[in-house]
Amino acid sequence: MIICFSGTGNTRSVADYLSGVIGDDVLRLPPGLMREPEKIRLAVPDGRLIWAFPVHGWGLPLTVDNVIRKMRILAHADVVHHMVCSCGDDIGCADKVWRSEIAARGWRTGSVFSVQMPNNYVAFPGFDVDAPELMQAKLDKMPERVDAIAAALESGIDATDVVRGSFPRIKTYVIGWYFRRFLTRIKPFHADDSCTGCGKCVRNCPLGCIDIVDGKPRWSGQCTMCLRCYHLCRQHAVRYGKSTDGKGQYLHPDYQLLK
Numbered sequence: 001m002i003i004c005f006s007g008t009g010n011t012r013s014v015a016d017y018l019s020g021v022i023g024d025d026v027l028r029l030p031p032g033l034m035r036e037p038e039k040i041r042l043a044v045p046d047g048r049l050i051w052a053f054p055v056h057g058w059g060l061p062l063t064v065d066n067v068i069r070k071m072r073i074l075a076h077a078d079v080v081h082h083m084v085c086s087c088g089d090d091i092g093c094a095d096k097v098w099r100s101e102i103a104a105r106g107w108r109t110g111s112v113f114s115v116q117m118p119n120n121y122v123a124f125p126g127f128d129v130d131a132p133e134l135m136q137a138k139l140d141k142m143p144e145r146v147d148a149i150a151a152a153l154e155s156g157i158d159a160t161d162v163v164r165g166s167f168p169r170i171k172t173y174v175i176g177w178y179f180r181r182f183l184t185r186i187k188p189f190h191a192d193d194s195c196t197g198c199g200k201c202v203r204n205c206p207l208g209c210i211d212i213v214d215g216k217p218r219w220s221g222q223c224t225m226c227l228r229c230y231h232l233c234r235q236h237a238v239r240y241g242k243s244t245d246g247k248g249q250y251l252h253p254d255y256q257l258l259k
């Protein structure tokens with residue numbers, strides 16, 4: 001089984017492609033369970049649970065962290081956990097964080113992999129979506145990369161095959177800590193005057209964190225900063241403070257939004 005969280009569709013495309021090769025089903029948790037993962041009781045009959053998620057701040061998305069800490073797996077001694085994360089560039093020590101979170105639950109870890117996909121992080125000065133050529137090049141390389149991951153998983157030999165980048169410890173444990181502490185707040189989210197109040201951001205938020213108040217979206221609750229709301233808005237009305245001014249938008253081409 002592949003348990004998948006995705007903001008803008010990259011990880012979902014990786015999980016779907018992997019599922020097509022190895023035959024494991026993809027499980028996407030609904031917003032209600034993402035918010036209350038203590039209610040999750042998961043049976044993994046084939047004994048293999050693959051965690052697929054995007055890297056956030058060289059670590060795990062807050063919501064994935066929360067799910068790992070609180071969900072329950074039935075007959076967990078028989079289950080081996082693997083990680084397949086997507087990233088724009090590199091993951092720092094996210095794989096080590098994931099291994100220690102899984103181990104802290106008393107669960108067994110197997111292999112870890114990363115897949116480079118188009119970048120969707122725009123909420124800090126200097127970070128923007130990739131140029132169209134780079135975006136396309138990353139999308140084109142995905143199947144070959146996931147074929148290799150599938151072969152490694154099927155071989156049954158534990159692997160660590162990730163792009164850590166330079167200064168991985170500083171990225172994860174210093175900058176990543178700062179990111180989680182200060183750059184995941186919901187207060188800077190707002191919609192500008194071009195917002196039509198269509199509610200598409202409300203319907204598509206994976207955690208159900210947005211509602212419409214006085215005709216405009218309002219953010220509250222446990223946002224995980226996946227930025228789906230920013231990237232899906234046709235009016236480009238969703239903003240994060242001033243950090244997103246002049247930035248591009250990205251959604252995976254196969255990503256199906258709720259209308």
Ligand SMILES: Cc1cc2nc3c(=O)[nH]c(=O)nc-3n(C[C@H](O)[C@H](O)[C@H](O)COP(=O)(O)O)c2cc1C
Pocket residue numbers: 005006007008009010011012053054055056057058059086087088089090091117118119120121122225226227252
């Ligand atoms: C809040 C946030 C933080 C991110 N941090 C990183 C990072 O540390 N390293 C990286 O290479 N990409 C980073 N990215 C980019 C995403 O990991 C990448 O675009 C991923 O493929 C998005 O997957 P998704 O479409 O399934 O959400 C970040 C994206 C977001 C939204």
